[in-house]
Amino acid sequence: MNPQINLLCDAAWAAFPVFQSxxxxxxxxxxxxxxxxxxxxxxxxxxxxxxxxxxxxxxxxGERARTCGxxxxxxxxxxxxxxxxxTIDPADPTxxxxxxxxxxxxxxxxxxxxxxxxxxPLAYSVPGGxxxxxxxxxxxxxxxxHPAHPKTSxxxxxxxxxxxxxxxxxxxxxxLVHGGFEEGQDLVQHPHIRAVGFTGSHSGGxxxxxxxxxxxxxxxxxxEMGSVNPVFLFPGALEGRAAELAKGYAAxxxxxxxxFCTNPxxxxxxxxxxxxxxxxxxxxxxxxxxxxxxxxxxxxxRYVQDTAExxxxxxLETLLAPSAAGSPALFGTTxxxxxxxxxxxxxxxxxxxxxxxxxxxxxxxxxxDVLEGxxxxxxxxxxxxxxxxxxxxxxxxxxxxxxxxxxxxxxxEVSPAMTHGGPYPASTDTRTTSVGTHAIDRFLRPxxxxxxxx
Amino acid sequence: MNPQINLLCDAAWAAFPVFQSxxxxxxxxxxxxxxxxxxxxxxxxxxxxxxxxxxxxxxxxGERARTCGxxxxxxxxxxxxxxxxxTIDPADPTxxxxxxxxxxxxxxxxxxxxxxxxxxPLAYSVPGGxxxxxxxxxxxxxxxxHPAHPKTSxxxxxxxxxxxxxxxxxxxxxxLVHGGFEEGQDLVQHPHIRAVGFTGSHSGGxxxxxxxxxxxxxxxxxxEMGSVNPVFLFPGALEGRAAELAKGYAAxxxxxxxxFCTNPxxxxxxxxxxxxxxxxxxxxxxxxxxxxxxxxxxxxxRYVQDTAExxxxxxLETLLAPSAAGSPALFGTTxxxxxxxxxxxxxxxxxxxxxxxxxxxxxxxxxxDVLEGxxxxxxxxxxxxxxxxxxxxxxxxxxxxxxxxxxxxxxxEVSPAMTHGGPYPASTDTRTTSVGTHAIDRFLRPxxxxxxxx
Numbered sequence: 069m070n071p072q073i074n075l076l077c078d079a080a081w082a083a084f085p086v087f088q089s090x091x092x093x094x095x096x097x098x099x100x101x102x103x104x105x106x107x108x109x110x111x112x113x114x115x116x117x118x119x120x121x122x123x124x125x126x127x128x129x130g131e132r133a134r135t136c137g138x139x140x141x142x143x144x145x146x147x148x149x150x151x152x153x154x155t156i157d158p159a160d161p162t163x164x165x166x167x168x169x170x171x172x173x174x175x176x177x178x179x180x181x182x183x184x185x186x187x188x189p190l191a192y193s194v195p196g197g198x199x200x201x202x203x204x205x206x207x208x209x210x211x212x213x214h215p216a217h218p219k220t221s222x223x224x225x226x227x228x229x230x231x232x233x234x235x236x237x238x239x240x241x242x243x244l245v246h247g248g249f250e251e252g253q254d255l256v257q258h259p260h261i262r263a264v265g266f267t268g269s270h271s272g273g274x275x276x277x278x279x280x281x282x283x284x285x286x287x288x289x290x291x292e293m294g295s296v297n298p299v300f301l302f303p304g305a306l307e308g309r310a311a312e313l314a315k316g317y318a319a320x321x322x323x324x325x326x327x328f329c330t331n332p333x334x335x336x337x338x339x340x341x342x343x344x345x346x347x348x349x350x351x352x353x354x355x356x357x358x359x360x361x362x363x364x365x366x367x368x369x370r371y372v373q374d375t376a377e378x379x380x381x382x383x384l385e386t387l388l389a390p391s392a393a394g395s396p397a398l399f400g401t402t403x404x405x406x407x408x409x410x411x412x413x414x415x416x417x418x419x420x421x422x423x424x425x426x427x428x429x430x431x432x433x434x435x436x437d438v439l440e441g442x443x444x445x446x447x448x449x450x451x452x453x454x455x456x457x458x459x460x461x462x463x464x465x466x467x468x469x470x471x472x473x474x475x476x477x478x479x480x481e482v483s484p485a486m487t488h489g490g491p492y493p494a495s496t497d498t499r500t501t502s503v504g505t506h507a508i509d510r511f512l513r514p515x516x517x518x519x520x521x522x
Numbered sequence: 523m524n525p526q527i528n529l530l531c532d533a534a535w536a537a538f539p540v541f542q543s544x545x546x547x548x549x550x551x552x553x554x555x556x557x558x559x560x561x562x563x564x565x566x567x568x569x570x571x572x573x574x575x576x577x578x579x580x581x582x583x584g585e586r587a588r589t590c591g592x593x594x595x596x597x598x599x600x601x602x603x604x605x606x607x608x609t610i611d612p613a614d615p616t617x618x619x620x621x622x623x624x625x626x627x628x629x630x631x632x633x634x635x636x637x638x639x640x641x642x643p644l645a646y647s648v649p650g651g652x653x654x655x656x657x658x659x660x661x662x663x664x665x666x667x668h669p670a671h672p673k674t675s676x677x678x679x680x681x682x683x684x685x686x687x688x689x690x691x692x693x694x695x696x697x698l699v700h701g702g703f704e705e706g707q708d709l710v711q712h713p714h715i716r717a718v719g720f721t722g723s724h725s726g727g728x729x730x731x732x733x734x735x736x737x738x739x740x741x742x743x744x745x746e747m748g749s750v751n752p753v754f755l756f757p758g759a760l761e762g763r764a765a766e767l768a769k770g771y772a773a774x775x776x777x778x779x780x781x782f783c784t785n786p787x788x789x790x791x792x793x794x795x796x797x798x799x800x801x802x803x804x805x806x807x808x809x810x811x812x813x814x815x816x817x818x819x820x821x822x823x824r825y826v827q828d829t830a831e832x833x834x835x836x837x838l839e840t841l842l843a844p845s846a847a848g849s850p851a852l853f854g855t856t857x858x859x860x861x862x863x864x865x866x867x868x869x870x871x872x873x874x875x876x877x878x879x880x881x882x883x884x885x886x887x888x889x890x891d892v893l894e895g896x897x898x899x900x901x902x903x904x905x906x907x908x909x910x911x912x913x914x915x916x917x918x919x920x921x922x923x924x925x926x927x928x929x930x931x932x933x934x935e936v937s938p939a940m941t942h943g944g945p946y947p948a949s950t951d952t953r954t955t956s957v958g959t960h961a962i963d964r965f966l967r968p969x970x971x972x973x974x975x976x
Contacts, residue, residue, distance in 0.1 A: 085916055157939040168929060170939035172960075175919050177952065281735035285895075285946045288953070441739075462539055465629050465969045473973040475622060485611040485624035487970035492739045498631065498967045499742070506626075506968065513952045514960065515919045516941035519927040 083240030198265030304450025326419030441491030652719030758904025780873030895945025
């Protein structure tokens with residue numbers, strides 16, 4: 069066990085009862101102060117993040133607003149009466165046996181370990197949704213910084229630490245550690261850590277999940293690991309709107325160089341002249357998109373390797389070869405081949421897509437059914453084929469956390485009705501969301517007080 | 523893989539979309555019909571259960587009422603608007619970018635495997651709370667019968683099957699399998715099983731949890747594994763009420779031959795003449811309790827062995843030696859010894875208790891803090907020491923799922939504010955309850971529909 073990690077987890081445990089005992093108003097003020105402190109970092113934060121991640125300043129400006137908005141959303145949530153699901157069953161002394169008074173409410177689970185993602189250096193990293201929701205719940209947080217943006221992480225840690233001091237929270241309320249997989253292992257295995265939030269690769273998330281389940285006292289791991297996010301184009305939508313859909317799809321596929329976990333990597337459509345028209349427009353659109361700088365060399369190298377493997381695959385036709393790392397790639401296959409070859413259903417992280425050409429709408433159902441758990445699934449349809457399109461919903465809700473109608477999956481609203489999660493392997497815990505107010509549920513557990521009416 | 527289990531899980535999977543698509547009213551009528559069919563089994567059910575478990579008929583009559591009550595409670599729950607937590611964020615087309623319409627609601631996770639307990643052949647077995655809550659959620663259920671009451675299990679299975687037929691539910695909606703650990707393993711590892719409910723021993727629950735976490739697609743295991751349920755007697759309560767408390771405690775400790783998971787196996791009190799008085803009365807009370815027949819030979823043998831080990835323990839004094847399997851046993855120790863010896867903090871399944879004599883109220887806090895996760899913790903206090911007693915609440919809520927004030931933990935209300943669960947090792951999932959309406963949450967997951975306003 070890394071001695072620094074041991075110290076920080078012990079400090080988080082010592083802080084827990086004090087932090088938990090703060091009023092909702094005090095904790096809300098603390099969350100608001102974190103947002104203000106992040107804003108006070110000014111251009112230095114944006115420039116540091118841009119230098120470390122290749123993400124452009126306008127994107128990071130938006131991400132900072134989202135990040136601060138999340139803290140303020142959770143501050144408002146815990147200021148709202150009833151946020152902790154208090155339920156009261158009144159006593160009934162006339163019953164035999166007498167019914168006791170019961171009060172149920174939610175309490176924080178304890179210190180939380182957070183693993184930031186590389187693709188959102190703010191909103192899913194040190195000051196991201198996992199940190200904001202855990203602190204809102206009353207759980208101290210120890211973040212493992214993503215090695216791809218250490219300076220950005222330090223700046224954010226300094227801002228949060230200033231808020232801890234300004235609001236007189238115990239010093240163990242928040243901590244940041246750097247390191248690799250070994251440090252991550254130590255953190256997840258520390259006996260004082262009671263839950264884990266993770267955004268990143270399948271291999272990383274699954275490894276942490278395994279470690280956490282094998283602990284003497286197992287703890288939950290909320291790993292959000294991405295997916296291929298299928299898009300189903302019904303014939304009525306393609307008829308007459310092929311060019312418009314191609315434009316929309318190209319924009320969603322290449323947004324942020326395709327480095328979103330909701331990136332739509334699979335398109336399912338009937339083999340038709342409308343689809344041909346869609347593909348012609350799509351290739352033309354994608355041709356105008358310059359190769360973007362990917363987040364770091366590891367991701368760029370992996371993209372080149374994955375797209376090369378797809379290009380060489382016996383059951384994939386290359387419709388658009390990537391000119392460089394970060395440039396769009398397009399492959400085609402048939403439904404039959406898609407069903408028979410699990411390897412072409414895997415996520416390629418970046419702006420790459422597989423077009424699945426179907427013989428009939430029955431193929432849509434079969435393709436949906438064979439897919440693993442997804443964060444999202446999208447359907448595009450015309451008004452007059454709505455019933456047909458919605459008949460796919462039972463299957464889609466079985467495989468995905470969010471179903472988008474006549475829209476694109478990139479752009480995740482931060483709001484009470486959002487689900488950002490889904491069946492495994494989209495996440496390790498299908499009962500939760502990592503975005504929106506319900507993200508706080510991950511770090512709470514119920515307690516019942518019996519016979520305490522006051 | 524056992525071929526019969528494979529067949530039944532495939533049938534449950536085939537039934538899932540059909541069962542899920544039934545209306546709330548149809549599923550509620552099905553749950554009500556199960557309750558009626560169990561009642562129609564009449565005395566045959568009670569006599570069979572009594573013969574298999576040694577439990578007396580009045581107890582089983584009460585347990586049957588509880589069992590049928592649970593089905594009707596969940597029927598009423600899913601008839602209630604909003605039970606599936608529907609949340610709507612309306613669209614805002616004036617925002618930049620336009621805000622989409624979002625609708626979040628809960629859907630069933632898929633087929634559920636249920637492992638019945640030996641100590642409640644009805645209420646926590648084939649027709650128990652796990653089965654009722656999973657069916658209410660819309661999940662088909664495959665139960666592994668507890669080998670200690672196979673005939674009772676078959677009768678209940680026949681009743682549920684008649685309800686499946688009467689309500690025209692798909693035939694894979696419910697199934698029962700017999701067998702041992704190997705069959706249990708097969709069931710938990712079947713790819714079509716999506717969650718597990720379990721009530722029983724720590725070794726069994728932990729083993730199933732491990733199997734479920736190592737699956738290609740991990741699934742949640744809700745194992746409720748019991749605990750020692752500490753009782754803290756504050757000095758004001760003992761003063762003048764020692765005899766009354768001894769009577770109440772003796773009744774709770776020996777209820778059902780101590781074979782409840784909420785059985786209060788640890789008493790914490792100040793070393794005092796009031797405690798001496800309490801112990802005198804307690805021994806006198808327990809002396810009048812005849813040795814009860816335990817559930818089966820394995821449990822009786824284990825009780826004899828565990829109490830013999832306690833009697834031989836260097837740091838335990840025997841205050842009342844058990845005269846036979848199922849007869850009460852009482853041991854004493856000091857807070858210092860309790861803190862230093864983890865082995866005397868372990869659960870003895872049956873009517874055995876350890877009295878922890880403390881030097882000061884600080885010892886109460888230390889004793890509470892060293893305990894592992896508990897289903898319950900109880901505090902008895904006088905009105906004038908309420909503040910002192912309630913200052914223990916932060917520690918108690920950290921270790922237990924339910925805190926009982928001036929009452930005993932046995933007797934678990936089936937109601938919306940109940941928490942029957944707690945931190946590990948009381949359960950493998952501290953965020954849930956296995957009793958009360960919230961038990962349904964274990965078998966639901968959120969889904970968000972975006973852009974579907976109708």
